[in-house]
Amino acid sequence: MGNFFKRVTIGLPYLWLCLLFLLPFLIVLRVSFSEPVLAMPPFAPQFDLSEGWQAFTDAVSRFTLYNFQFVLEDSLYTNAYLSSLRIALISTFLTLVIGFPLAYGMSRAPMTIRPMLLMLVILPFWTSFLIRVYAWIGILKPEGLMNQFLMGAGIISTPLRIYNTEIAVYIGIVYSYLPFMVLPIYATLEKMDYSYVEAARDLGCSALGAFWKITARLALPGVLAGCFLVFIPAIGEFVIPELLGGSRTLMIGKTLWSEFFNNRDWPVASTVAIILLAILVVPIVLFQNAQARAAEAGR
Amino acid sequence: MKSLGSTRRSFTPWLDKETKPYISFQNVTKKFGDFVAVDNLTLNIYEREFYSLLGPSGCGKTTLLRMLAGFEEPTSGEIFLDGVSLKGVPPHKRPVNMMFQSYALFPHMSVRDNIGFGLKQAGIAKAQITERVDAILKLVKLEEFAKRKPDQLSGGQRQRVALARSVVLRPKLLLLDEPLGALDKKLREETQFELMDLQHELGLTFMIVTHDQEEAMTMSDRIAVMDKGTVIQTGTPAEIYEAPNSRYVADFIGTVNTLEGKVKEKAAGKVKIVGKDGFTIEAATTDQFALNTDDTAWFSIRPEKIKVSRSKPDKQTNAVEGEVWDIGYLGDMTLFNVMLDSGTIMRASVLNAKRTVDDPIGYEDRIWLSFEPDAGIVLER
Structure with a gap:
């Protein structure tokens, strides 16, 4: 009885993953090997299970790698990948630069106000992500709040052009993903024994030296977790560049969207998605490794 | 002297x-x-x-x-x-170096790196660091553990690493x-x-x-x-x-019996105190003794300085009778908690110098406690 219960509890997450991750993945993978056709659904070959095994193998034999060749050779796609990678890397770095001091400040704040600070970090999640990104349009657009304020204060005379540029995308990504950076770093810093820093100071480290050699070093697992949690969703981000980035910001999420919905080319869109996944697997595996090593080290 | x-x-x-x-x-x-x-x-x-x-x-x-x-x-x-x-x-x-209560050993560094940390900060040459760390590791008998991380050590080993780390800088x-x-x-x-x-x-x-x-x-x-x-x-x-x-202080260090009383007769080097517990204490004092007659004083005496006997000692002062209330056998000594007739409990300890005792003192026995005038000390506060 206990054994059965154990199997069910272990099995359920696997079942969940199979249904909602593995199965959709296999469908996308299979579409990426197909050709686009003007039909519904818009790709061939189709599997017709009523015609038996022979029809299935025939269909499989018509699979093609043409889409992969096409996507990898067309500079439009490679540029979109590279641009996404660049934007994701820069945003991750910016999020870290802003998030680390925040997390550090929180971990050093008096015990009594820490829950409130934590609440403030999580609070934005209470509003829909989409609405928050829309709000940034209102702030950043030429006649928006920010320009009104800066011009009203006499700091600038012509409105800043931030909306519909890459800078707006950085602002959007940093804003949206900041909690994912702050929370894991805070978690590692908060449980760190401050006497390590005092010991380092006692042994001859300046305040800055002790920060680098002890605090920053011991926060590394949290920093890595935060970076991956920001980088992985940022690289495939669609909503933020679509709403804030304008037409000139090239990101793979937007390319994918236009292949699916504008061009109705499901096979190429699927291929773009599969290649994106392949690119992401590398940092994901690195992340898992880092996590496993941290767990092994026991902290 | x-x-x-x-x-x-x-x-x-x-x-x-x-x-x-x-x-x-x-x-x-x-x-x-x-x-x-x-x-x-x-x-x-x-x-x-x-x-x-x-x-x-x-x-x-x-x-x-x-x-x-x-x-x-x-x-x-x-x-x-x-x-x-x-x-x-x-x-x-x-x-100044400090050894922390939690030891504060850096969890991401080996024993060797922990001990060498301060030397490295001081900009000492690598070869010399190795030499000094080796010497201190030998001193605290941790040579085989140099490559371990702090969480792979026992509590006692961690304590020695912390000690080594704090003394290596001399x-x-x-x-x-x-x-x-x-x-x-x-x-x-x-x-x-x-x-x-x-x-x-x-x-x-x-x-x-x-x-x-x-x-x-x-x-x-x-x-x-x-x-x-x-x-x-x-x-x-x-x-x-x-x-x-x-x-x-008397109470913080070790066990002590403190008897409250009033100063009665005061002479050079000695004082008589009439205790609340109904017996007179004659105690030796130092030159600094400043109390006057009728001032409240406390006589404080350690359990091991009290003599335990079944029969009444031949003196008028510094002796009191009571009933054995508790006995604590510690091996090297035995503790007696004795309830005086006033209700105060006094503790006396007896060294078990012999393995066997004739007629051992038991619970509820009536016994006498006595002490010399200089066995205890008169406290003013």
């Missing part, structure tokens, strides 16, 4: 007026908000001394240590180390915050002697914070008993134990 306790020490720099104190707290006060952790404290510690700060938690002893290390600045007053004021000197520029002063607190009893006793040997070998000045009176008694040259941010008494372990200056 009579001296207190059975120890004879030749190291008594505090008695020499010529010797300059090595560490000097001068009217140091430290406040945290409204809370006064250290209250106008003046204290001198001499070179090569093994000095203990003893007191209950919250008495300010750790704050005192942290002010020396540079983690806290005094609110007022000044601290001098070897004649130089420590005001505004950051922790990393003080020739600080002028080593601060130890409850250094043995996390060890079990047996290991603690062993380590006490190791610490004393180490201090002697390296010729360092040790300042140790502890709430364990036994630990302080065993290791220290001098002890400062603290309460509520002030020092109540400083002295050698024997002075603290045999000549406490207050009921607080």
Whole structure:
């Protein structure tokens, strides 16, 4: 009885993953090997299970790698990948630069106000992500709040052009993903024994030296977790560049969207998605490794 | 010449007026908000001394240590180390090292790197670091553990790494915050002697914070008993134990019987006290004795200085009868809690010098407790 219960509890997450991750993945993978056709659904070959095994193998034999060749050779796609990678890397770095001091400040704040600070970090999640990104349009657009304020204060005379540029995308990504950076770093810093820093100071480290050699070093697992949690969703981000980035910001999420919905080319869109996944697997595996090593080290 | 306790020490720099104190707290006060952790404290510690700060938690002893290390600045007053004021000197520029209560071993570094950390900070050449770390590892008997991480060590090994890390820089002063607190009893006793040997070998000045009176008694040259941010008494372990200056100190160190009474007859070198418990105590006093007739005084006597007998001793004073209330057999000695007719419980201990006893004292037996005039001490507060 206990054994059965154990199997069910272990099995359920696997079942969940199979249904909602593995199965959709296999469908996308299979579409990426197909050709686009003007039909519904818009790709061939189709599997017709009523015609038996022979029809299935025939269909499989018509699979093609043409889409992969096409996507990898067309500079439009490679540029979109590279641009996404660049934007994701820069945003991750910016999020870290802003998030680390925040997390550090929180971990050093008096015990009594820490829950409130934590609440403030999580609070934005209470509003829909989409609405928050829309709000940034209102702030950043030429006649928006920010320009009104800066011009009203006499700091600038012509409105800043931030909306519909890459800078707006950085602002959007940093804003949206900041909690994912702050929370894991805070978690590692908060449980760190401050006497390590005092010991380092006692042994001859300046305040800055002790920060680098002890605090920053011991926060590394949290920093890595935060970076991956920001980088992985940022690289495939669609909503933020679509709403804030304008037409000139090239990101793979937007390319994918236009292949699916504008061009109705499901096979190429699927291929773009599969290649994106392949690119992401590398940092994901690195992340898992880092996590496993941290767990092994026991902290 | 009579001296207190059975120890004879030749190291008594505090008695020499010529010797300059090595560490000097001068009217140091430290406040945290409204809370006064250290209250106008003046204290001198001499070179090569093994000095203990003893007191209950919250008495300010750790704050005192942290002010020396540079983690806290005094609110007022000044601290001098070897004649130089420590005001505004950051922790990393003080020739002082600290061994932390939690050990604070860097979890991401091996034992070797932990011990070598301070040397590396000081910019010492690699070969020399290796040499010095090796030497200290040998001293604390941890040669085989050099490559381990702190979480792969036992509590006792961690303690020794922390000790090695704090002495490898050869600080002028080593601060130890409850250094043995996390060890079990047996290991603690062993380590006490190791610490004393180490201090002697390296010729360092040790300042140790502890709430364990036994630990302080065993290791220290001098002890400062603290309460509520002030020092109540400083002295050698024997002075603290045999000549406490207050009921607080007498009570804090070891077990003590304190009998309240009124001063009756006062003569040179002795005083008669009529105790609340209905018997007269004749006690020896020192020249400093300042109480007058009818003042309240407390007579404080240690259990091992009370004689236990079945028959009435042939003297009028310093003897009282009671009923055996509790017996505690400790092996080396037996404790008797005796209820006097007044209801007060006095404790006496008897050394079990012989293996067998004729007619042992049992529960509810009526026995006599007696003591010599100089066996206890009269306290004024």
